[in-house]
Amino acid sequence: MAKIAKISFWCLAALALVISVVYIYYHFNKxxxxxxxxxxxxxxxxxxxxxxxxxxxxxxxxxxxxxxxxxxxxxxxxxxxxxxxxxxxxxxxxxxxxxxxxxxxxxxxxxxxxxxxxxxxxxxxxxxxxxxxxxxxxxxxxxxxxxxxxxxxxxxxxxxxxxxxxxxxxxxxxxxxxxxxxxxxxxxxxxxxxxxxxxxxxxxxxxxxxxxxxxxxxxxxxxxxxxxxxxxxxxxxxxxxxxxxxxxxxxxxxxxxxxxxxxxxxxxxxxxxxxSIFGIIAEDSKYGMPETPVDYWKAEFNFDLTEDDLDFRTSEVYNGELAFLNLKKIELYENSKVNITIDLSQKAIKGLDISAFENLKINSLTIIGSNQDFYLLENSLKNTGLMQIKISSGVNLIKDNCSDFELEEVQL
Amino acid sequence: MNLLLIFDDVFKEFKNTMIIFGIVIILLVFLFFVLKNDTTRKVMLYIVGVLVIAAGIYSSINLYKEVNAKSYINGEIPLFSQFQVEDFSYCSSQIVLTKDNNGQFTYEVDTLKVKDFDGIENTYKIYFNDKNIPAKVNAGSIEINCKLNFLSTENETLNLAPLKIQVNFLSESTTIKIATNNQESANYLQKYFLVNGFSIKAIKGV
Known part of the structure; x- marks a missing residue:
């Protein structure tokens, strides 16, 4: 029994030696x-x-x-x-x-x-x-x-x-x-x-x-x-x-x-x-911030519009152009406030069309011109939150079927 | 240091392992011939035998691994979408407005080239911080002009900050410039970008 174990051991060692040689040969010659x-x-x-x-x-x-x-x-x-x-x-x-x-x-x-x-x-x-x-x-x-x-x-x-x-x-x-x-x-x-x-x-x-x-x-x-x-x-x-x-x-x-x-x-x-990608420099999250930090409740978008941003409809009744903003544009200004300045000398603008700015949040509306009538048609400023309209001297504001809101006229 | 690193150190390369085995075996064979005591010599011989078997096991494992080894690829790097993007979109939370030579407070960055931006052939919807806003879309540029009205808790204006964003789609890159005109407005805008980050996106064909 001991002899068989001895022979097996040395056979195993011989086999191991052969495998090692094969591996060395394969590893270095492949x-x-x-x-x-x-x-x-x-x-x-x-x-x-x-x-x-x-x-x-x-x-x-x-x-x-x-x-x-x-x-x-x-x-x-x-x-x-x-x-x-x-x-x-x-x-x-x-x-x-x-x-x-x-x-x-x-x-x-x-x-x-x-x-x-x-x-x-x-x-x-x-x-x-x-x-x-x-x-x-x-x-x-x-x-x-x-x-x-x-x-x-x-x-x-x-x-x-x-x-x-x-x-x-x-x-x-x-x-x-x-x-x-x-x-x-x-x-x-x-x-x-x-x-x-x-x-x-x-x-x-x-x-x-x-x-x-x-x-x-x-x-x-x-x-x-x-x-x-x-x-x-x-x-x-x-x-x-x-x-x-x-x-x-x-x-x-x-x-x-x-x-x-x-x-x-x-x-x-x-x-x-x-x-910094961590929002911290030198373990200081206020690094370089203003000494008196600013803060606010809400930030509101404001846009300035001129007659170039508006759409127009030619009216034979008023013998000229009536300004308005199409619905797509009004959607763009949703949750924003706009300041509109219309210069009547630039185009033959006669007034604001029916529902021209309905539902648009208007901060200010300024009409600049001289010796001209300017018509505000029905619902043109409905639900805009506008309290006053600024007009230059010589502009005559005429509300045409437009009695659903009160506007204060302010001369520029 | 974990076990793996220790293993790495000792058996880092196959060469080192075989050298260690070789030296030990040679040393034992040398001792086998030098020592006179039969029992000691037998013990030496068996130790050599055990080491040869250990080397054989190590070699067979590695031989199996090497013979069966196959090249593999894991993952991918979407190069095209990273170096040239189809739709324009830029986001950053690292906007800092600094005073430039013209006295304006600006932030400028060059970013990835946008493929086929064409403001004449296509229409685009422009989104600034998740809000679809009006913008002037030119042939190869976008211009946003607006004001941010920062309101107090009493709903009074603290600062009305003019904000101009200019995006130019150039041959190699896209440049973005954010500008305002005074320090106080820059501070408020800075705060706004700190809280909300900055994102601008142009979506085609809508």
Whole structure:
């Protein structure tokens, strides 16, 4: 029995040796190779359509055009504020990929990131230490959910960290993303013996590279999208719906992770908190706001109309044109107030047609002319809220079958 | 550092793993010949055997993975819709009006090119912050001129801010300019954009 076990053991070892040799031969001599490509693009929640009616256009846009990374760069080329560099990673807090579990974490560098990072190449240790302090003082972290951002410190924040795996969406399925990238470098050398150390990439380095990409984009300042290769930085894990577990992606010789960056690149410097994608600069949500803040109850649209904005009907009875606004135009001014100025010298305008401005909210009506009659026909100013009409001297206002409202005439 | 990273460090590359196995096996074989004690030599031999089996298991797993590996593509990047859009729509919550050289308070931005905007051939409905509003639509531009009347809680005008929005559809991009004419109006508009954001949209053929 012991002999059989011994023989089996050595047979197994011999087989293992053969397999190892075959594997080594196959691995180093194979000519075909495989590529796994992940496109990390749109991160719009899968159930957004259910909420569309409840969101404003701006909120809807924030969800609809959600991509993996938002980059915000205020270059301060015209010295109008400070340089601001921001990166925001948009992800989900669970595999439902729904609107309610959208979350973003990001970092902000309130200074010249490229110049400050380059200072770390200094040979003087004390200079490097000062530079690190300076970088830390300009570096901030934020979280964002449902359009509100905050700094959660160490305990309330998810943050951007190498230890975190972020649930993202690819092809409407959950995946996870983790910053796992690193590289080896020679830290010291004795004779021919090199001591190697591993450098683990940080999100500040991701920001640095992304800012460089945005600053060198051929389109220049403005808003846009670029697709960057983040294979060096990130690993992607896929979700097995059957087991409910995340696992490494199938083995391939090369893995490429391409991600969409939505960027805003501005010539100006950041001078106000709302220029930040987090709405906060240096942990101050009132950054750059007026010292005496303004506030209001309601904002109402006002439009100034002249005879050029009106429609006209030729009337043989009045021997000229009668002004009115068609229903489509009146709908456009719904919930707005209008100021109308009609210059009678511009056209042969004889008055306002029947129901000309009915239901239009009029703030003021001014008639400018000289030695002319101006007719107000039936219902022409009905339900307009107009209390007075301003007329220049020489204009004679005639109410024709128009007795359903009281108007005060004011001479200009 | 989590376990995965430790695994990554040690067995990062196949080469490193095989080198470790190789060195250990060579060392044990060397000891096998150097040591005189039979029991120790047997133990060494069995350890080598176990290591060879472990290497075989590792190799067979990786051989299986490599032989069965297939290229894959996950996801897509809708390039066209991002670089050139069919309908014009722009949203931002980062509007800041700053004083320009002409003394006006403005915000300007270059955004994506809009495909086939034609104000002569087509009609457009213009929406500003979800409100369909009157606008002058030219061949390749949109112009909105209005005033925002900011009312107090007593329904009195606090500020009547003139607001001009100019959108130009150019060959490579679309430029948007928002302007008002004084600091106080800029402050009120700033507050309005802070609360409501800024969105403008042109819908064709209505």
């Amino acid at each position: 000519t075909n190779y495989t590529i796994g490509t992940n496109y990390l693009g749109d991160q719009a929640p899968v159930d957004l359509i259910e909420f569309e009616d409840k969101l404003t256009e701006v909120q809807k846009n924030e969800y609809e055009k959600r991509v993996l990374f938002d980059i915000n760069v205020y270059s301060n080329s015209n010295n109008s504020g400070i340089e601001l560099n921001e990166l925001m990673l948009n992800y989900f807090t669970d595999t439902s990929l729904s609107t309610s579990v959208c979350r973003s974490s990001g970092i902000q560098y309130a200074g010249d990131l490229v110049e400050d990072i380059q200072k770390l190449d200094d040979t003087d240790i004390s200079n490097i230490q000062n530079s690190i302090l300076e970088i830390n003082n300009k570096f901030y972290e934020y979280e964002r959910t449902q359009s509100i951002s905050w700094n959660g410190g160490k305990n309330l924040a998810t943050g951007l960290s190498r230890d975190e795996k972020y649930t993202i969406k690819i092809d409407d399925k959950p995946y996870q993303l983790q910053l796992t990238g690193s590289y080896e470098y020679v830290s010291s050398k004795f004779l021919w013996i090199e001591k190697k150390e591993t450098h683990y990439y940080t999100f500040l380095e991701v920001l640095y590279d992304c800012v460089q990409a945005v600053k060198t984009n051929s389109k220049g300042y403005g808003d846009g999208y670029i697709v960057v290769d983040l294979s060096k930085y990130f690993s992607v894990y896929e979700f097995n719906e059957r087991t409910g577990q995340f696992r490494e992606q199938p083995t391939t010789d090369i893995v490429k992770n391409y991600a969409t960056l939505k960027f805003h690149y501005d010539e100006k410097g950041a001078s106000m908190a709302n220029q």
